[in-house]
Amino acid sequence: MSAFIIMISIVIILILVEVPIGFAFGIGALLYGTLSGTDISFHAAYGYSQVSAFSLLAIPLFVLSGTLMGTGGLSERILDFVNAFVGRRKGGLGAVTVLSCALFGAISGSAAAAIAAIGKIMIPRMVREGYPEGHATALVAVSSVLALMIPPSIPMIVFAIATRQSVAEVFLATMGPGLMLAVVYCILNYLFLRKNTTIVVAPQLSYAGAAREVARTGREGLFALVMPVIILGGIYSGICTPTEAGAVAFVYTLVVGFLIYRGLTFRNLFDATLDAATLTGSVVILLFFLFIMSRGMILAQIPNQFADMLISLSDNRIVLLLIINVLLLFMGMIIDDVSGGVLAAIILMPVIQKIGVDPIHFAAIVGTNLGLGNISPPCAPLLYMAGGVSKLPLEKYFAPTMKFLIFGHVPMVLFVTFVPEFCMFLPNLYGG
């Protein structure tokens, strides 16, 4: 256990001093092997065997589809369509941002991609129409988390692989909380801005005019809007696996981007594919080192010892669930969502099994919590990324973010944790 504590401390320090998270895990694995006297010669072969898994191919395929979607003009059509519904009301553009992130999440599965695609368009647009800059940045940051919760979600794919659960059921566990959180953020956005006098709202249209606008943007965005239906419909009807759905999404985006919206050219296809390969490389290599580090911990029975230690603190299920929530929050604050999902699966799963929590319910707790951690300072990667898009200093968007988190995300985390029926409804319906 002492070797584990030293290793984890070193890994955290390395992450805090800007060593890439994947490499920090690699250094941690070597250090742990040395301290615990285990053989490190199998490390590379083990990590390699794990990332060779066929099911992991869903990651490059969804990342590629998401990147091409932004380049091919599909994201803009989604924004226009949502804007036609709610854009002409006070706080409407904020709601457009939230709902577009949710819809984008239903295609790309990456919060970073949602910030890049939606944030770059919506933050300048909101600021231009009088939204406080800090509020606009905070809204994009907190909404990006919806992409982690609404399937297909890359962290949830990895979580399902690590816990050997059904990817489809894990997806459904975070879907309900994700959709409800989208509604909560729209309401909070309205409440926070209702007394703001600087916001310019586009003139209201008559019912007929609004219907025409919805019909027009719906017609123009039809090919983008049916994409979630194709992906999720394919997975949940049992027609294809998540990996195959990723391949279908890729071909569909290519066809729509090249032939229908004509946003894709061979030049930007090359650039977007290279971006996707780079992002995929940085995610999978992180998993490579993380799997190695995790194997060392499993061989040393660390997760079981950790479970015993937690259970010795209290035998009250509510207290243990609260402790797990706090641990997940800290995990999310320090590392990214993908690593957090795997670490939670490995370290906390034994505790979860001992206190009788369903693994699918645990998936919902992990998905909701890691999202919260990823936007909670000091190490809030998604929050800073949104700040990078708006080019604002942290102090300008820190307070608005905290308001969204305290009144929106934290209650949702507690709701998901203590009302399992809420997140288990869809998986139970699907599993029969």
Next chain:
Amino acid sequence: MTLHDIKVHEPSDGITLDVTSGEAAIPSTFDHAKAIPERPIKALAWVYKAEHWLITVVRWVAVLLSLALGLLMAAQVLMRYGLQSPFLGIEELAPMLGLWVYFLGMVHATRERDHITGGIIGLIFQNQLLIASVRIAGTLLCLFAICIFSYYAQKYAMFNLSIGRSSPYIGFSKAMWDFSMVVGFILTGFYLILQFISEIQQITAIVKHRRDDL
């Protein structure tokens, strides 16, 4: 697109470097040095020239294999569900393409400093020399780890090659899969060395700038 593009804190006395002339200029941000500096060192011009060709090949291969992976998997979906006749060889071939994409993606991410990164030293410290020194120590640690992983990766690949392992359906040598990891780690090591050189240049320029100020 990746999480690494995070600029929370911009020290007011940020410095960028003209490594060719050795002059230090005042820019708006103090960025983490990349493997390929904007103005490469003259003495290493041949390395950067070779690197230019290398990265062009890496980029093209990564892009073509990514597209091939998507199309191959789509073909599998068509064969499995449309023609009711799946070709199992595709399920062998697809992970090979995936592995090459992952490892070449890692190489490119190292070159562009696009790895997923956290970190708060820029938030806590103002001293650029301290920040740059911590960063260079981190790069050295990464390089050390990558060297060890490269060694074991090549041992594993050579072992598989020596026993003549091949894939069960299409009969390709497993070396085509295994060497993705070896190539990935060696090239990542190469870019970490270049980054180390860039960071030394950056530190030198910070020191020189301070001395000039005095």
